[in-house]
Amino acid sequence: MKRSYYKGTCYRYFYKGKSHKNIVLIHGLGLNQDVWTWQIPFFKDYNVLVYDLLGHGDSKNPEKKITLDTFSNQLNELILKLSINNIILIGFSLGSMISRKYSINYPQNVEALILLNSPRRVTTSEKDEILSRSLMLKKEGPDSSVKAAIERWFSPEFQNSNKPIIDLVTFWINRNDKDTYSKIYTLLYYGSLELEEKKDNKPALIVTCDQDFANGPTVARRISKELTNSRVSILKNLRHMALVENYLLVNKRIIGFLETLKEK
Numbered sequence: 001m002k003r004s005y006y007k008g009t010c011y012r013y014f015y016k017g018k019s020h021k022n023i024v025l026i027h028g029l030g031l032n033q034d035v036w037t038w039q040i041p042f043f044k045d046y047n048v049l050v051y052d053l054l055g056h057g058d059s060k061n062p063e064k065k066i067t068l069d070t071f072s073n074q075l076n077e078l079i080l081k082l083s084i085n086n087i088i089l090i091g092f093s094l095g096s097m098i099s100r101k102y103s104i105n106y107p108q109n110v111e112a113l114i115l116l117n118s119p120r121r122v123t124t125s126e127k128d129e130i131l132s133r134s135l136m137l138k139k140e141g142p143d144s145s146v147k148a149a150i151e152r153w154f155s156p157e158f159q160n161s162n163k164p165i166i167d168l169v170t171f172w173i174n175r176n177d178k179d180t181y182s183k184i185y186t187l188l189y190y191g192s193l194e195l196e197e198k199k200d201n202k203p204a205l206i207v208t209c210d211q212d213f214a215n216g217p218t219v220a221r222r223i224s225k226e227l228t229n230s231r232v233s234i235l236k237n238l239r240h241m242a243l244v245e246n247y248l249l250v251n252k253r254i255i256g257f258l259e260t261l262k263e264k
Contacts, residue, residue, distance in 0.1 A: 003050070005237050006081050009058030009074055011051035013082055014040065021111070021261075022047045022084045024075070028093030028117075029184060030142065030149070030173045032057030035092070038247035051078060054099070055180040057172075066183050068101040068191045075102050088261070090114040090254065092243055094184075097191045100227075103200055112261055113204040113227070114254055117212050120219045121189045122196055125127060130189040138182035144175045153241040155211070165244065182219075197226065203258040204230035207250065209238035221256060231257075 001012045012033065023046045025036045033050040034057075040048055052059035054074050055066075062070050075098065080086070088111050091099035096118035103110040110220045121130060124243055136144050150159065152164060204227040208220040217234050222232045233244050233253050 003058065007077055009051055009054070009078060010058035011078060016045070016047050016163060020047050021046060021085045021212060022049065023030070024049045024087050024089050026075070026089065026091040026095030026098050027053065027056070028048040028095050029188070030056070030170055030176055030181060034082045035244065038244060039251060042251045048080065049078065049084065050060050055184055056104065056176065061177060061180045066187065068098060068194050069105070070224050071098040072102045072105050076106055085109055086111050088112045088114065088258070090116070093119060094187060095196060095244045097187070100195055100198070100200065103202060104198055112201060112202055113200070114257060115204065115223065116156070116243055117208050117215045118206065118219070118223055119192060120194045120223055124215040127189045130186060134182045134185040137178055137185055141178040142176045142181055146170050149173060152214070154237055155237065155240055155243055158245045199226055199228060201228045203261060205233060205253065206230055206233065207233045207253055209235045209242050211237065211239045215240065
């Protein structure tokens, strides 16, 4: 599908009709809308909106101070442009944080949340780690962190047997402007503070992996306490990018949750 642009945001909207529910897919830090390539074909019965976050892919760089509200407002402009309501938000990593923030800011627009590998970094040591990595990105650019990111995101077996995908993800990361990327990176900590203790009772599925060491089961269960109508699903033997490495399993969890929404 041809990409469209609105107020500096690059997006695609797969429209099936008014009778179909709307899904919005929000990608993670350093990535772009193409990370959902392995999900979009599974949503045959839904209208699907995918887009590049500001500072990512083919969207413009943010012009002001960057907070979760920056990205929440970006999404709302698209929602208004396309006259979409009653949406189901599916966010990955930073995208899951943005999903929560949007649901808090615009609760009337959101039916349910699906959060994949959501960060929650609120300790002093986590702050120090994130700010240190942000400074490195600002000085040396995305390439300085990409090897470590690949190690955290994919199992060794997948890295060894799927070089084209690893090269593609590496390319996506290295496309990012180092100044903008370093600023957005700090949201892994400051965005976590924005969301801490924020309650939401919408139906929610929280998916993570037992080998996603920074965003794993313990983190998912903490987030679940704030989303009072949520369930947690833990995927075995996977790291951060399960939505690519084992997309069939991730999609199965998502579709199963979507089916429960139809029953209500």
